[in-house]
Amino acid sequence: MQQSKDVFLIMGSTRMGRNCPAITSWVAEIGKGCTDLSYEIIDLCNWHLPMDDEDGLPALRTPYRREHTRAWSGKVASAAAVVFVTPQYNWGYPAVLKNSLDHLYHEWRDKPTAIVTYGGHGGTRCAKQLRQVAASLKMSVVSTSPTITLSDAVIRENAPFIPDREFLQYKPKIQSALRELADKVHGREHPAKRLLGEARRLLSAF
Numbered sequence: 001m002q003q004s005k006d007v008f009l010i011m012g013s014t015r016m017g018r019n020c021p022a023i024t025s026w027v028a029e030i031g032k033g034c035t036d037l038s039y040e041i042i043d044l045c046n047w048h049l050p051m052d053d054e055d056g057l058p059a060l061r062t063p064y065r066r067e068h069t070r071a072w073s074g075k076v077a078s079a080a081a082v083v084f085v086t087p088q089y090n091w092g093y094p095a096v097l098k099n100s101l102d103h104l105y106h107e108w109r110d111k112p113t114a115i116v117t118y119g120g121h122g123g124t125r126c127a128k129q130l131r132q133v134a135a136s137l138k139m140s141v142v143s144t145s146p147t148i149t150l151s152d153a154v155i156r157e158n159a160p161f162i163p164d165r166e167f168l169q170y171k172p173k174i175q176s177a178l179r180e181l182a183d184k185v186h187g188r189e190h191p192a193k194r195l196l197g198e199a200r201r202l203l204s205a206f
């Protein structure tokens, strides 16, 4: 059976009036232009995963009781790779994203992963937190972590923006991250780089 080459871009924000869809669509377009993978945007608004409604521990492979957890499990398992596109909220990443991660466990393992963050200072703190959680889930995260700085006007006044104009400076780094991701998907990673990634993954757990 041919393996799926679909990259899921998981949006970290479900907030009303969010900027996430515009930024995520732009990241998807960049991916289509620089890799041979296909991209699907996952909106967690469409994946209703109530907190604490499963009694088992996903890491122990307790069968999921809820249909929505089984559906989410199947969806994540079918991804060739994931890209988290997420804002920083109070130095962390949104609870809805953590909840979507914690509903599963084995489905995330070894998943080639990229992290793209945005915020008033690019969301570097939330990228660090997310990288640490991804390490605990044994995800295979690319080393390049693009961070997009939003202007005060966008954050405070909800000013409209055109990513391909205002965020152009971030495009090369996003391309690098997505090319690294494609290399992981296709098993083209240099062995030394793979070892380095593994070492980083272990170190980020401390």
Ligand SMILES: Cc1cc2nc3c(=O)[nH]c(=O)nc-3n(C[C@H](O)[C@H](O)[C@H](O)COP(=O)(O)O)c2cc1C
Pocket: 013, 014, 015, 017, 018, 019, 020, 021, 087, 088, 089, 090, 091, 092, 118, 119, 120, 121, 122, 123, 150, 154, 155
């Ligand atoms: C609850 C909340 C907390 C925030 N905390 C931070 C923060 O810690 N650092 C930062 O740079 N921006 C912060 N911001 C600004 C967001 O980065 C900005 O509003 C961004 O557009 C949020 O993404 P969204 O519109 O897709 O939800 C925060 C915004 C919200 C709503």
